[in-house]
Amino acid sequence: MSGILFPMNNQLVALLKKDLKIDFRQQFAILGIFLFVATTVFIVFFSFKQINPREFVILYWIIFLFAAQNAILKSFVQESGKRHLYYYTLTDPITVLISKLIYNIILLLLIAFGTYALFQLLAGPEIIDPKLFITAIVLGSLGIGSVFSFLSAIAIKAHNSSVLLTLLSFPIIIPVLMLCIKLSIMSVKLNEAMITPLPFEEYQSDLAMLGGIDVILLAMSLVLFSTIWKN
């Protein structure tokens, strides 16, 4: 692993640049995701009018999950066909995965913060512990991004791959999402009586758990990815 890290850097940057360029050229795809987020958020606010903090957090994560799924399906459709094999001849599979991983995670973080900004603009609840909320978003994007990136490499080989990706990934994502929802509910001002953020001891086990799952998922993707491409 360490041996390939050095020459990998250039290739990694090149691959990331390529993804960025494609997205810049096909702006409709990325704008489409933000349009999706905006529409859902509007529907939520129109129909709920008054939203309580707990429901806000749950809706936030559900909207985020579907937006993330859309975003990754997009990057996944544009890479269909034999293009992956072409990258594979240029560099090694792990570089491809890492570039995809980094790109997808950055994309998910953008979506997460974008959605949050939109919610806040339209009067979401006050976040009392921003550090915890941001940690939840980062760890959530990391876990969800790694699962989607890895499993899309499997699903790409099957029929009906976009449906299959959902089927394969959702049961694995559920625990990550549950922990994210739990943590972000703790970071939000639930009632008027709450003035100070919760003490660290309250959520440290959940945080450790989420981090642990992320590490396992990332490590598994890195270890198993080369076997997907080996023939």
Place this chain on the structure above:
Amino acid sequence: MNTLSTNLMIKKIVLTGLAQLVLISSILAQADTDFLRSTGKIYTVVAVLALIFIGIVFFLIYLERKVSKIEKEIGNE
């Protein structure tokens, strides 16, 4: 022809078995409380054992169909 009819028969058995399972469980759900709660809830144990048995039987029927398909193909050669 013979294997085809046995296959059909097995299909029928599976279907009627499923229908019976649904019937039994709906009867249990309606007449439920008193019967399954009687004699110290012993009938929940009976129901659990019966369900496990039914599960194994369904799996056996599934295997049976696979084997008879193979038999049919070998017979045709």
Place this chain on the structure above:
Amino acid sequence: MVKHWWKILAVLILLYTIFAGILVPLKPGILEVYPITGETGQSINLKVTGYNSHYLDAQQKPRVWLKYDSVFAISASEVNLINNTRLDARFNLPNNVPGGKEVTELSLIIHNDIDGPSLLPSAIFLKQTENASANSWQSDIISNLPLKEGIQFPYRSNLQESIRNLYYHVPMWFAMMIILLIAAIYSFLYLRKKEDKYDHLASSYSAVGLVLGILGLVTGMIWAKYTWGRAWSWDVKQNVSAISLLIYFAYFILRSSIDDDASKKRLASVYNIYAFIALVPLLFVIPRLSDSLHPGNGGNPAMGGEDLDNTMRLVFYPAVIGWILFSAWIANLFSRIKSIREKLDIKKYEISS
């Protein structure tokens, strides 16, 4: 015959667990009490119904207490025996309750020489009324409660005979975990050695694991309906096991949606390993983090002490081993069928081309 010893062992163990699990009697217990509420200062007559009890046969007249904690308890002022499973106990309830709460739960304890002690937790609810006076608890010490030894399963008032489901419902999950672990190991071996038989073994073990999981879920739902009141109460362990079944359904859908045989086997193996390792935190860690209706919740999902006594261990552990061996047998049969199927397909292909 020598080769098949473990299959014979599986059948013998399962026969033993079915017979022992059904035939060993329960310890005597208290089924119900009427009335279930009382007021302080009242004199109430409790109609007690026992289970498997021998109130009349006992040489010694049953002693009956209402217990608040290890210090405070009151003994019955008068006990009338009606038959072996019915007795009436009269209590003169004291004027105030030690805890000083508005409503206090009291447990009922009955002891006689044949049955040993039996307990009904939260048997009656004692309401504190205004007429508080100096007359406090007599604090009758509950003493001399020799336990009755013997091959009997414990009596729990909410489970009763359904405690026996422990030997049929729980081993499904234990066996499922082990069988799925074996499937993941075979998937790993497939990726290593690329021999078809490992893939057949992996997919067969996953299928059997899935069947065990479904059976565990369905039997659990029946048991839950008659102990917790609802078949599905969104308990953590129920949710987690439903998710794990979804993962393996996805595995089979993946298998059926790839045409190319070699890449189907490779990708399915990769997903199987990935899914199994993603499943482990799900099954072992998440139940530790939240409350559950299942025994040993909130910190320790394993069963210990109270929930599994020595007599139950004698049946429970063999049941787990028996089910693992039995399911491995079925899975092996299944994979052999798959191997034959594939050999036949290859032959057909060779003939036609």
